[in-house]
Amino acid sequence: MSYTQVKDERIDNKIEQELKIVCEEILKVIKPVSIILFGGYGRGEAGAEIKDNEVILSKDYDILFVVKKRVPFSVIYVMSENIHRRLGHTNPLDSIHMEMGCGVSLHQETLSALAYFKDVRTYEIKAASKLLWGEDVRQKIPVKPEDLSPLNGVRFLFNKPPGLCGTFSPKYLKKSPTGEEKKTLIHECYRVYLDAGILLTILLRNYKPTYHERAEVIKKSLSSSLPKLVEEIPDLAEKITCFTDLKLFPDEEKYNAIDPVKLWFETRKDLGIILMYFMEHHLAEKCQGWAELFERYNVRMSTELFDELAYFYLKRRFKVANKAMARLANLAEQRLFSLKYVLKLYKKERVLLVRALNEFPAFEVSTSGLMLLFSLKEDGTLDRDLFDSFVRSLSRLYPVKIKGSTDEGKWEEGVNYYLRAFRNLLDTYYEWG
Numbered sequence: 001m002s003y004t005q006v007k008d009e010r011i012d013n014k015i016e017q018e019l020k021i022v023c024e025e026i027l028k029v030i031k032p033v034s035i036i037l038f039g040g041y042g043r044g045e046a047g048a049e050i051k052d053n054e055v056i057l058s059k060d061y062d063i064l065f066v067v068k069k070r071v072p073f074s075v076i077y078v079m080s081e082n083i084h085r086r087l088g089h090t091n092p093l094d095s096i097h098m099e100m101g102c103g104v105s106l107h108q109e110t111l112s113a114l115a116y117f118k119d120v121r122t123y124e125i126k127a128a129s130k131l132l133w134g135e136d137v138r139q140k141i142p143v144k145p146e147d148l149s150p151l152n153g154v155r156f157l158f159n160k161p162p163g164l165c166g167t168f169s170p171k172y173l174k175k176s177p178t179g180e181e182k183k184t185l186i187h188e189c190y191r192v193y194l195d196a197g198i199l200l201t202i203l204l205r206n207y208k209p210t211y212h213e214r215a216e217v218i219k220k221s222l223s224s225s226l227p228k229l230v231e232e233i234p235d236l237a238e239k240i241t242c243f244t245d246l247k248l249f250p251d252e253e254k255y256n257a258i259d260p261v262k263l264w265f266e267t268r269k270d271l272g273i274i275l276m277y278f279m280e281h282h283l284a285e286k287c288q289g290w291a292e293l294f295e296r297y298n299v300r301m302s303t304e305l306f307d308e309l310a311y312f313y314l315k316r317r318f319k320v321a322n323k324a325m326a327r328l329a330n331l332a333e334q335r336l337f338s339l340k341y342v343l344k345l346y347k348k349e350r351v352l353l354v355r356a357l358n359e360f361p362a363f364e365v366s367t368s369g370l371m372l373l374f375s376l377k378e379d380g381t382l383d384r385d386l387f388d389s390f391v392r393s394l395s396r397l398y399p400v401k402i403k404g405s406t407d408e409g410k411w412e413e414g415v416n417y418y419l420r421a422f423r424n425l426l427d428t429y430y431e432w433g
Contacts (some may be wrong), residue, residue: 003041003130004048005212005248012046013040014206018087021134022063022104025082028073032065033111034134038121038335043210058187059105059249060092064125066111066137073430076106078177093427113261115140118147118312120156120198120207128209137203145207151305153199153207154278158301160195160271161369162266162422163188165415170380170408172261183258189267190243196238197273200226203282215244228281232273239270265378272374290374290390294367301363307328334360339426345398349423356397365418365425368393372414381413382407390414397421 005016023035039062040046047058077093083104084091092103114122114137126141167185169177175183197214203206205223208214222237223230230236246254272290279285279293283300287293310333311326341361346352371390375383387410394400394414398421405409 002044004046006048006050006051008048010050011040011055011057015046015048019061019132021063021086022083023197025086026065026106027133028078030067030071032064032067032134034066034137035132036064036125036129037065037106037132038062038064038129043124045248047247047250050205051252051276052061054223054249062107063104063430064101064107064129065111065170066114067108068133070110072106073427075428076108078392089229106258110315111137115118115142115388116169116313116316118143118152120148123148123207124209134139143296146205147312148202148207149305149308150199150202150278150282150310151301153202154275155301155305156195156198156296157192157271157275157362158349158366158370160188160192161366161373162349162419163191164268165369165373166419170181170376173378176259176261182260183255186255186258189260189263190246192267192271193236193240193243193300194247196236197244198269199274199278200240211244211247215241218336229274229277232277236270268373277369290370290386294370295317295393297370298363298367302334302360303330334362337362337428340351340395341424344428345424351399353397353399360395360426361397361421361425361428364393365397365421368397369373369418371424372411372418375414376411380408387414389409390418394421398424 002012004011019037026032026035026278027103036042040059041061049056049058077091081091083106087101087104094106114125122141123143123145126138126143129138131138167181167188176182194211194214197211197218198207200222201214201217204217206217206221218240219237233239256360267276275297276287276293279287279296281301285296289297307323307326307330310329311321311323314320314326314329324362335357337359338357342353343355345356359375368390371386371393375387375390377383391400391402391414394417398417400414400417402410402413402417404413
């Protein structure tokens, strides 16, 4: 069984030893229906290399344990703590930052959610994953590529601000990062292009679950099928191919040749173009400026995408094909999620943010992060209007008090607040059911 495109027995042996530890520690605490490896390792596309005769892994393991009834976050924390202690890593659930490395991300899902949830990740689990233990429930997943809507694809781009903001500093404008800081920054940039491939292949009506398949589809069809996007980013297909190769076959010389700061600003520009293009050409709505664009995305995604998911769920599980019922189910789910988010924030930080009950953090945290991302100019100063929009938006979901006197200080404070809010959002997801 190969977990990477680098064909080396030493790499696969190390991965299998670590996955054995993961399964052992999960099974000590719970008895799931099955344990599944998905993500890069599950697709056989994780980054790995041999350096000075040592195996270097450059991606987290994405582990799904399927349960009949969801387990509380405290149980997941114990499993994560035990796994990372044995692997010699710190527990990522203790960290605000989403750090690159070879840790373990634990995810849980119920059998019913897998059977009735129309999602890119669900299809990926069905079509491009590896069963590590238990019953092969992948056969019970009904979702097909044609079930996936572009809204389902664009949501992946909303997860980019934590990595892009968390790994960049305005100080890099004076002194470019080196070593692991440089590599981590490049990693977060190329993830934008790889995840853009999800949206693009759905738009091209030819979604594929692996990086290399998506790169091939985009190389063949992008120019002819999405010419207006190609007019704005002529080398988009080439970038996706280039970063797919770098992801699958890490190369020190290629990393060294990249200017990470230049790449960061170029990646941000391309991300903005793709989001603006999708809003204008596929959601048929023109927006003036970033703040309006991201606020409109918050509204459209919270309603249309989640109505769509609720409709699929009700139709598949209860044979109820009613859009009004889907709308009501969506609203009920959002209110419950907001309550759980508020309770999680209070439990962790003793902050009772009642106003957050009227919001839907699932997208509003992400869209506020996009405002923060685009508020930093290339000369290190802030777009004050956009930064103020970020503060207002995030303040509805997390207490924000910016005290810095310089633009650099303000932006870095904003990043810290944003990552804390995003961490709380992730912790809420862990308990979501």
